[in-house]
Amino acid sequence: MTAIDLPMPGLRDVPRSEDRATARDYTSDQEVRWCPGCGDYAVLKAVQGFLPELGLRRENVVFVSGIGCSSRFPYYLDTYGMHSIHGRAPAIATGLATTRPDLSVWVVTGDGDALSIGGNHLIHALRRNVNLKILLFNNRIYGLTKGQYSPTSESGKVTKSTPMGSVDRPFNPVSLALGAEATFVARTIDSDRRHLTEVLRAAAAHRGSALVEIYQNCPIFNDGAFDGLRGKDEHRLVRLEHGAEVTVNGRTWVHDVHADDPKDAFALSRLDDGSMKSVPVGIFRQVERPTYDDLVREQLRAGGDAGDDELAALLRGHDTWTVA
Ligand code: SF4
DSSP states (O other): OOOOOSOOGGGTTSOBOSSOOOTGGGBOSSOOOSOTTOTHHHHHHHHHHHGGGGOBOGGGEEEEEOSSSGGGGGGGBSSEEEEOOTTOHHHHHHHHHHHOTTSEEEEEEEHHIIIIITHHHHHHHHHHTOSOEEEEEEOSSBTTTTSBOOTTSOTTOOOSSOTTOOOSOOOOHHHHHHHTTOSEEEEEETTOHHHHHHHHHHHHHOSSOEEEEEEOOBTTTBTTTTGGGSGGGGGGEEEOOTTSEEEETTEEEEOOTTOSSTHHHHHHHTSOOSSOSSEEEEEEEEOOOOOHHHHHHHHHHHHHHHHHHHHHHHHHOSOOOOOO
16 A cells, blocks of 8 residues: 555644555554444544555554544554543644644534534634544434434424424535635545545545544434435435536536535535435535644744743743732
């Protein structure tokens, strides 16, 4: 296995390895504890199979997760990792990416963790364009807590917490990310390993925040949520390709992932009305912008020693308050 040949600005500062790693090298000795048939297995296999392509040293790869079934992910990879706080993985990963440009930092999260508990952190990581790759496993249910409706569950969903049906309108994670002007936004599905791997590859190459929504089946609490896109119905997947024509509501245009204005990508994200008759997958947007972590490091460099001295003086200063 050799390192992939693509320009990889997202990994510009991460040292390459001389050794040729394999999927086995990225597989930890921990017993995988997801339910039989869970879509998470397919994503894990794809990630373990794809990471060696990057040609990095495993000690320079970090996976940070929040809470939920998918957030067990870091245990199963033989890299650094952190199973962190509910919804806060993007915040922790932001600190890591900002202070350690020599790391490839990934976030693993679910629809509840990312869009409910951690909705704010996700939005700000995306708008700041931190050099993070965020894998959002969307199974449209809370699996770990045994089957409550989530922010992506369809209206009318009957669950233990909505016995008469959900009255919420669900989030569309791709629309949300585009609304936050994320620089890389994509969607894929657990059952198509080749497509999943292609999207992961492009996300890794991107410099800045990359949001990858992964449709993931939870056979225990929301089985078949994406059956309308598999097998004989796979033709309902609209595979987006840069430079190919797309049609939405009678308007046809050439899909340009690098378009500065996200409005066409947003229109594509609204193509599915919930019926799953036409569901776009692939890369919606991929544009270059300065990243938060690069800009912060630039400021620190510009501040130089004077900046360090000022900070030290501030920390040792006498401006303290006594609370009676
Ligand atoms: Fe997977 Fe669902 Fe089991 Fe969680 S509850 S491990 S998402 S099958």
